[in-house]
Amino acid sequence: MLVIGVLASAIFVFVRCFVRHKERVQLSCVLVLVLFWSIGWLAIVQLESMGGRESGTYGSDAAYYFERMANASKDDAPLLAALEGPSRGYVAFGTLILLTSPFESIVWVNLANILSLILALSFIYWLLRERDIRPKVSLLILTLMGFNGIITWMVLRNLKDTLFVSTSLLEMIVLYHLFHPREFVALRNVALSVLLAFFFGCIVSTIRPWGMVFSGSILLSMLLGAFFEGHVRRAHFFLMLVFGGLLFFISLDWLASSMETYKVFQKYNQEPSVLVTGLPSPTQILLIPLRFLMGPGIVRPLYPDQAFQATTMTGNILIFLGSMVWWSLLPILFLTLAHPVSRIMRNLAVTGPALFFLCVYSYGYAGTADTRTRAVFYLLSAPLIGSYIEDTFRCSLSTGQARVLTYSALLTILVCLGTIVSYMTLG
16 A cells, blocks of 8 residues: 555645645646546456456456566565566566555555556646646546546556656656756756666666666757757757767667567567668658558557457447547647747647657557557647647637647548448458
8 A cells, every 4th residue: 555655645645735725626627537547447447357267367468467566566576577578667666556455466466557547647737737728628638538448448457558657757857857947957967867767767667678778868858949949048058969879879778678578579470670670651650650540540449359459348338438538639639739840849748758658659569559559649749739729729819729620620531531440450
């Protein structure tokens, strides 16, 4: 219970100290509703799994992680035992949860994952408000993310992705605070940001492949974003690039390890990874990210035996509900990316990590990433979507009406085309 208590305390302290007084009640209401929504689905998942595995998981990676957590918790040196093998950071996290819980159960780990999601949503709200996105829009984004079934399914599967995204968002808000003072970024902040990026990279790389490189992408995004916003002096900018280059060379071992992961995927799935086979063709440049963004869609959960290697009724329902929510947001994402490059660069501090993640995991996995990987992108893309909705509220009435019509037309095309393609490509 210690880890769960720490996470709950962290949520309370963050909301209390970093959210404006007038906004705390509404934000707390949304977070509590997401908490009850997630716990309700957790109860359904556990009831569904009672007749299955003893671990209470649906199998696959979830069973593997829990088995390692349970074995490590019984070892004489539990944390050292947990740090052996892949995804050791998440296994150590789960082992610590089991060591401090009344009895051994996957429920405690999943409860901690739910609280990690609540904390991640708090971080997203802070980032949205720092970008001058009004509270109503920020709460709308949080509601759509918190009640997205695919994100809920990610949290309840005892997988490492929730811890990965919450840790990455924590890095984003720490570096954002360093890079966005009232005037110019001090040189000490520049140096401190490099050290912090390396620190977070070491942590995230124990959770997910490309962790160190992804941490470097957050650092680079913050640097470029602050530079285009006029917060970084030119001399400091080039000095930062030098430090960033050193960080990249330090992370080459992690990069090599991640490439091995992609090679395993290529051999197993017989679907070549662009990052392994070379540069993408012009057709792949467009279709692979589109495949990542559109999947899994609303059709595949209706025909799970033809679409997924392992399925559960609860998972299919959540994926269907989550796909509906995501497809309603996808036209906004496309319209945001259609903005002039200058506007995207000015918002790069909070949008860069999402774009980097999209490139790595869509081209790396040839667009066939798991739903949990897509859920991570959904959360990281919240500032992108929020910025477009905020711009729509601020523009003139005629422009706003034109945007609504464009959104409606694009949504209709995406739903029709996505449904047809999903049905035609069923296994």
